[in-house]
Amino acid sequence: MIRVDRLSLAIHGTPILRDVSLSIPKGQIFGLVGESGSGKSMTALSLMQLLPAGAKATGHALLDDTDLLTRTEAQMCGLRGNDLGMIFQEPMTALNPVQTIGDQVAETLLIHGESSRAAARKIARDRLDRVGLQHVAMDRYPHELSGGQRQRVCIAAAVALSPRLLIADEPTTALDVTTQAQILDLLRDLVARDGMSLLLITHDLAVVANMADHVAVMQRGEIVEQGPTADVLRLQRHPYTRGLFAASAHQPDRVTTPRPDVLLSVENVIRTYPGPRTGFTRAAPIAAVDDVSFQLHKGESLGLVGESGCGKSTLTRAILGLDPIQSGAISAFGHPVTPQMPNTVRAGIQVVFQDPYGSFNPRWRVEKLVAEPFHLLPERPRDARDRVADALAAVGLSADDMHKYPHEFSGGQRQRIAIARALITHPRILVLDEAVSALDVSIRAQILDLLADLQNRLHLSYLFISHDLTVVRSITDRVLVMQAGKIVEQGETEQVFTAPAHPYTQSLLAAAPSLDTIMERSDATLV
Amino acid sequence: MLRYILSRLLSLCLSLIAASVVIFGVIEVIPGDPAAFMLGLNATDANIAALRAELGLDGTVVARYWGWVSGMMTGDFGISYTYRVSVSDLILDRIWISLPLAIYALILSTLIAFPIGLIAASARGTLADYGIMGGTQLGIAVPNFWFAMLLVLLFAVNLRWFSAGGFAGWDNPAAAVKSLTLPAIALALPQASILARVMRSALLDTLGQDYIRTARAKGLTRRQAVLRHALRNAMIPVLTIIGLQFSFLLAGAIIIENVFFLPGLGRLIFQGITQRDLIVVESVTMLLVFAVILVTFLVDIAYAAVDPRLRRR
Numbered sequence A: 001m002i003r004v005d006r007l008s009l010a011i012h013g014t015p016i017l018r019d020v021s022l023s024i025p026k027g028q029i030f031g032l033v034g035e036s037g038s039g040k041s042m043t044a045l046s047l048m049q050l051l052p053a054g055a056k057a058t059g060h061a062l063l064d065d066t067d068l069l070t071r072t073e074a075q076m077c078g079l080r081g082n083d084l085g086m087i088f089q090e091p092m093t094a095l096n097p098v099q100t101i102g103d104q105v106a107e108t109l110l111i112h113g114e115s116s117r118a119a120a121r122k123i124a125r126d127r128l129d130r131v132g133l134q135h136v137a138m139d140r141y142p143h144e145l146s147g148g149q150r151q152r153v154c155i156a157a158a159v160a161l162s163p164r165l166l167i168a169d170e171p172t173t174a175l176d177v178t179t180q181a182q183i184l185d186l187l188r189d190l191v192a193r194d195g196m197s198l199l200l201i202t203h204d205l206a207v208v209a210n211m212a213d214h215v216a217v218m219q220r221g222e223i224v225e226q227g228p229t230a231d232v233l234r235l236q237r238h239p240y241t242r243g244l245f246a247a248s249a250h251q252p253d254r255v256t257t258p259r260p261d262v263l264l265s266v267e268n269v270i271r272t273y274p275g276p277r278t279g280f281t282r283a284a285p286i287a288a289v290d291d292v293s294f295q296l297h298k299g300e301s302l303g304l305v306g307e308s309g310c311g312k313s314t315l316t317r318a319i320l321g322l323d324p325i326q327s328g329a330i331s332a333f334g335h336p337v338t339p340q341m342p343n344t345v346r347a348g349i350q351v352v353f354q355d356p357y358g359s360f361n362p363r364w365r366v367e368k369l370v371a372e373p374f375h376l377l378p379e380r381p382r383d384a385r386d387r388v389a390d391a392l393a394a395v396g397l398s399a400d401d402m403h404k405y406p407h408e409f410s411g412g413q414r415q416r417i418a419i420a421r422a423l424i425t426h427p428r429i430l431v432l433d434e435a436v437s438a439l440d441v442s443i444r445a446q447i448l449d450l451l452a453d454l455q456n457r458l459h460l461s462y463l464f465i466s467h468d469l470t471v472v473r474s475i476t477d478r479v480l481v482m483q484a485g486k487i488v489e490q491g492e493t494e495q496v497f498t499a500p501a502h503p504y505t506q507s508l509l510a511a512a513p514s515l516d517t518i519m520e521r522s523d524a525t526l527v
Numbered sequence B: 001m002l003r004y005i006l007s008r009l010l011s012l013c014l015s016l017i018a019a020s021v022v023i024f025g026v027i028e029v030i031p032g033d034p035a036a037f038m039l040g041l042n043a044t045d046a047n048i049a050a051l052r053a054e055l056g057l058d059g060t061v062v063a064r065y066w067g068w069v070s071g072m073m074t075g076d077f078g079i080s081y082t083y084r085v086s087v088s089d090l091i092l093d094r095i096w097i098s099l100p101l102a103i104y105a106l107i108l109s110t111l112i113a114f115p116i117g118l119i120a121a122s123a124r125g126t127l128a129d130y131g132i133m134g135g136t137q138l139g140i141a142v143p144n145f146w147f148a149m150l151l152v153l154l155f156a157v158n159l160r161w162f163s164a165g166g167f168a169g170w171d172n173p174a175a176a177v178k179s180l181t182l183p184a185i186a187l188a189l190p191q192a193s194i195l196a197r198v199m200r201s202a203l204l205d206t207l208g209q210d211y212i213r214t215a216r217a218k219g220l221t222r223r224q225a226v227l228r229h230a231l232r233n234a235m236i237p238v239l240t241i242i243g244l245q246f247s248f249l250l251a252g253a254i255i256i257e258n259v260f261f262l263p264g265l266g267r268l269i270f271q272g273i274t275q276r277d278l279i280v281v282e283s284v285t286m287l288l289v290f291a292v293i294l295v296t297f298l299v300d301i302a303y304a305a306v307d308p309r310l311r312r313r
Helices: A040-048 A073-079 A101-111 A117-130 A147-158 A177-194 A205-211 A229-235 A239-248 A312-319 A343-348 A366-376 A384-394 A399-403 A411-423 A441-458 A469-475 A493-498 A503-511 A515-526 B002-029 B034-039 B045-055 B061-073 B087-122 B127-141 B144-158 B173-207 B210-217 B222-233 B235-251 B254-259 B265-274 B278-306
Strands: A002-011 A014-024 A029-033 A055-063 A084-087 A165-169 A197-202 A214-219 A222-228 A262-273 A286-297 A301-305 A327-332 A349-352 A429-433 A461-466 A478-483 A486-492
Touching: A002 A040, A014 A029, A014 A040, A014 A055, A014 A197, A014 A214, A014 A222, A029 A040, A029 A177, A029 A205, A040 A055, A040 A084, A040 A165, A040 A197, A084 A147, A084 B210, A101 A117, A101 A147, A117 A147, A147 A177, A147 B210, A165 A177, A177 A197, A177 A205, A177 A503, A197 A205, A205 A229, A205 A239, A205 A515, A214 A229, A214 A239, A222 A229, A222 A239, A239 A441, A262 A312, A262 A461, A286 A312, A286 A327, A286 A461, A286 A486, A301 A469, A312 A429, A312 A461, A343 A349, A343 A366, A349 A411, A366 A384, A366 A399, A366 A411, A384 A399, A384 A411, A411 A429, A411 A441, A441 A469, A461 A469, A469 A493, A478 A493, A478 A503, A486 A493, A486 A503, B002 B061, B002 B278, B034 B045, B061 B278, B087 B127, B087 B173, B087 B222, B087 B235, B087 B265, B087 B278, B127 B173, B144 B173, B144 B254, B173 B222, B173 B235, B173 B254, B210 B222, B222 B235, B235 B265, B235 B278, B254 B265, B265 B278
Parallel strands: A029 A197, A029 A214, A084 A165, A165 A197, A301 A461, A301 A478, A349 A429, A429 A461
Antiparallel strands: A002 A014, A002 A055, A214 A222, A262 A286, A262 A327, A478 A486
């Protein structure tokens, strides 16, 4: 049993957490939800006492009778891994790349007193089996495993000594929906079998709704509402909770009706990569995009969904004319799309990427950033500055913002700048590559509204690439489902989502946690 | 792994061939007749003709290149024009000073750099870190020959612990090591300063990685996390610098060799250049290039030993 009592935290004097109180009974799952910067992770790190330099925590955090906040660092080292386990968001980087997975799981045991390496490895093998890695050898290195497998290794290391509390900080955020479902099942199973408590931190309401016994909603370092999951989700007493729900299920207002004119046509496109080298020869080429055909019409919003590695990004690069294709044809506005295509065609297709932090040169002012695509035009427009101001106004920013640097903006504002940059050449097609995936739900709702509004006004066509099915459903007219380089299903969005024909689409939809179905279920149990 | 080694080996051979062609080519493109060039302005035609014959300048370019390369492969580097002895003997005499000196200096530099780099990274932002960083800044800024002279003043002139220069010979290994000690320290200190800074920044990079946080969550102390997880991951940039430093120490000790009157390879090539002894210059350059390429190869192998992700390639 873990009980947190009036936990407050300040880092270099700046308050981060205020009077956080919660308790997790043995064998229960406690969900902590909130947007980025709300203090979820800091709450977890306070329990682990792995806080950044300059942090000062007050209050109590009792693990049974032990107050974690008053333990010395040496005592905490004895507790971490033994009584407290933790797993993190990014399984790709959470493991040491130069150590075998067996050694990394065995390390937890060796650190906490297992005397012989052989015995530790034997137990490690058993733990790996328990997390579903029966067929993966102990001497594998992390880079030889998939993201889901790596997260399983992290879990095996964290639960190797059956801790009393496992903290999972966004454990599935970086994973595909089907993998997410498997990892959540595994966590639920471990809690049931070992009787440990699980603190599940996530931004995804649907994930907690599906998993947690209790849930707490955090905002700006405070818990604004908590209680049994079904109550919190159904009653939504606090306005912030209601806001989160509304934003998660947000449906942007779209009125555009697509016209029959074809703007982008993709016909039987094949993009292959050279196969891996075997000695002095190469294996057969790998087709990342395999015989893909579709059309994008004027004013249409077309979704492209699929799991990581399915070929979405490769297809996107081909459509943007960044990579050559080996067979088939892509044409935009009647011109062939190739890496050598003229800049005037390029100016007609612009792109917005996922990461609003990484896609700007931090040393450029917004004016220069937004004006960059002007080099695609035959000559720089005389009214360049006015057009930058117009583009910023179109995305809801002010003209004065053009004198600022990217770091002065929040994530949502940066994504608005990215959209302004994409709009500056008056393109007809906008490719949105996971453009809202890194944003919090409330910001995401605003950006989706902005996209819908821009489409209504400018009659843009969108190619909307995302792994997030809810978002795709809310903003697209038609959808393509991609698996292993092929389009396995395409059709009207509502049609595909309500009556998926292909087994892969069905499995994707089944794996995606959906708030609607959960709410229906909890209503049914309450009645 | 085997394929990785073979591919590195292939690249080693190709680099050697390319280097030999370039070195041979440079001697070839020197304007005019190499023999006339070597003999200077007052040479008689008969002397030049005799030297041409001795240098083997009479055949075709391909034949001469092949003669030079095949000679080197059997250990025949030709006869030095100024010393009148075989170049291989000249090199053999001197390599027994230069090679041990380079290895000695490298060991010292690594032994100094590793602990202080570790301390600076672990104690980042503390007085110890600032002190070490300031000290290494000084170590890089101060020229090693000046530092060498200070060492001579202190340990040879005042304390009389070491001799001020010269080489005792390997007949008495203890004396030989002793006579290489001051030069090795003078060579090692600037290198150690560079290496410590590289070590510190590589460690700080890895200490910010997610897997260090995972290790701490498993219950490792900060020190255990550094030693078990950060150190090996920080090795790639450190190995790169060590490889470059060894090559530099082998060929670049020329000033230190002069300060301590050590008859090493650096002095040999320097004398070769001033005396226009192209045969010596050509051969010693080729030998140094070979050493550099060999060290690069060994560093590549060490990369793969440290990082399993490289073994698949």
